[in-house]
Amino acid sequence: MVGALDDLRVIDASGPIGHYAGRLLADLGADVIKVEPPGSGDTARSYPPFLPDVDAPESSLQFLLLNANKRGVTIDLADERGHDLFLRLLGTADVLIESWRPQEAAELGLTHEQIEAASANIVHASVTGWGLTGPRAQWAYADIVGGAMSGVMTLAGAPDGPPEQLPDLQGYRCASIDTAAGVMAALLHRDASGEGQLVEVSMQEALSMAQETAMQGADILGEDRVRGGALAFRLPGLGLYECADGYVYMMAAGLAGSGFPGLLELMVETDEAGDLTEEPYATFIAESMNRGLLTAAAQDPATLEELMGTLEHIDEIVCAFLLNHPKQYVYQRSQEYRVLVGMVSTPQDISNSPQLAARDWWREIDDPGRGRTLRYPGPPWQLRGTPATLRRPAPLLGEHNEELFLEVGLAAGEIGALARAGVV
Amino acid sequence: MAARSTDAATDGAADGAARPLDGLKVLDLTWFGAGPIGTRALANLGADVIRVETEKRPDGLRIGGPRPLETTSLNLSGYYNNFNSEKRSITIDLTTERGHELGIELVKWADVFVTNMTNRAVSQIGMTWEQVSAANPGIIGMYQPMQGLTGPHSEYLGFGAILSTVCGINGMTGFEGNEPRGSGTNYPDYVVNPIHLAIGVMAAIRHQRRTGEGQLIDMSQLESSVAAMSGPIFAIDNGGGEFRRSGNRVTFAAPHGAYQVQGDDRWLVLGCLTEEHWRAFTALAGHPQWADDERFATLAARKQHEDELDALVGQWAAEQDGPEAMERLQAVGVPAGLVQSASEVLADEHIVERGYFVYPEHAEAGVRAYDGPGFRLSKTPHDLRGPAPLLGEHTFEICTDLLELSVDEIADLVAEQVLF
Structure with missing residues (x-):
């Protein structure tokens, strides 16, 4: 079996905002060539944490993660000879991914028009903080700036603390995911017509959908959602709860699954249901502990007032039950009873996940250049006919200069001269 | 017919220009966020996306909000409408024998079948991969349950809020020692899982067009989410040291x-x-x-x-x-x-000048803001050309044009509560 893109070559000249896009295309089978500046290489090569006992610039784990499956060359694009070499390489490619702001592209002589002129029918993907047009096209960007300006960050955090960024550079990640999707759509058109085109992604726009309901709330109701917004009172079985060793999130009411009665069955099994199987609680739980009624109660102070004592008592017993057990236990046992519960995983919990292990999700790959075997996360999907594969480790800086420069027609002597001049 | 948007989102492409997925037929049995937003991207790329819904158990987002105050109509939820632009909606009860037959007819019509229901629900409506591929051997089947088709947790239940905790968002967001509140949203539902879905489907379409072969895509929302935020996990697995939540800090920059x-x-x-x-x-x-x-x-x-x-x-x-x-x-x-707050994003001068938000007219909800495309294509646009469908808006047209039923047959099926 072969990958869906195994006949394609992608030049990835992007910075950290675009790394994951190239990685996704590589996983689908494309021959992805990372182009980095000579010297210290891509910016992300300096991002901690580092692989122990390996020297810079080969040890950044963030760089290794997002650039595995790619080959790598170094070219100084600002140098005329480097520019020519880059265009030669581009001539062998089907796709270019880059992240230059318009001014940077112009300075490099690599605007979309220039790229199209040099390499007809290429799919050219531009991924930046703000897109290529509009009053902020030339502005600087960082992941956190995308999160803030897209309306996503205002939703995260506690009311008495600052708005919070999402983990592991989600602005860059979403921009990259949209870039890969755009490249896929453009490739389908190119397959049919032979025609290339520009794919353009703005991180601010790529993140906007992650505002959830906030945009519609502002548009329809004229109200802005704020971070940490919570009901005046916690409805039993809904929300974040503390366990013996961490937290779980519960949705044990309505919508799906067995709801609160299912949770009660588990508590009965472990003999921790207290008096919840007795009246008046038993009937209340069986007949009224569903999301509709509880939400209505929460919105109507009078009803809530009436129920408050009952709800508080139920919640106390739930809290006591949860504090007696580790989160993994609560998560797995509740799910056995078809109760919607998730445990708040740490990175270590995910690394140890029995489900991910059972599905052979992790990939081990030998990285001889760094002298060890590395454990990588798997792909986002299992494509049974055209599987995603991890075929090579992240490139050492300039590792494939010689093989690729020879391929595009440079003589060995010319490569040596370019290297001595610092162009490659 | 759907109202046309102003199509400011795509440079140089006239409204009505050909799109890259024109002619593609997608049968959409998704609901909530992670599935529908993915099939929306396919629709906004030109595919004919038919969403199968029921009045008996409508998409939870149709019930939810934001919606105009004191309304309960299943057609007025901004949450649903934003995620379903340009799709067609047919209401069939697939749990009935005749309804299931019609569902299978739609499977035969489609190039791509998509669902994000639980494995159990997929079995109950008779739409497992075995059943779908038996009816249409060349089809692409995108199955996107929370934890995949196999493994000890494959029947686990959850929505985005559950998945957010399991995949590590809550455990990695915010400051050490604070309650793990996470993103404040069902974050993986909105970009990571749906657009990963669209990428996987398009990869399979490329293979289908080259070979005529369909395939099964087993997409675990958990795996997809972890793949997009695996930096800290990759680090601890490979000697990078312990992970600590660090609020708004990063390892590579300060301030x-x-x-x-x-x-x-x-x-x-x-x-x-x-x-x-x-x-x-x-x-x-x-x-x-x-x-x-x-x-x-x-x-x-x-x-x-x-x-x-x-x-x-x-x-x-x-x-x-x-x-x-x-x-x-x-x-x-x-x-x-x-x-920025959401109202500031809507009015943001850069966003407005780029024409990101689109304002199609919906028969019941009127002119409302929809998120524009997350990526733009210069020649074959990715754009929104219409609003979300009313519940069952296209039942009659799909039954007559595509399923070739007579008006009498349709009336009987409505009376039998197979169609709504």
């Missing part, structure tokens, strides 16, 4: 964070990603001496003294007008922005 400015709960974000950014910031802040202070002279030193650094930046920020500070920082090349 980096959100700093309160003048006004009511207003926040400026900035990230000094390079030494140039840091020097430019200190000069602009009127404290060029910070750049030479041994506590802050290098990134390593700034990381070591980050509490002191953030306190100083915070003191400076507290005196600033947010928008003005952002403009001044950007003028000297420092990445900076404001924590």
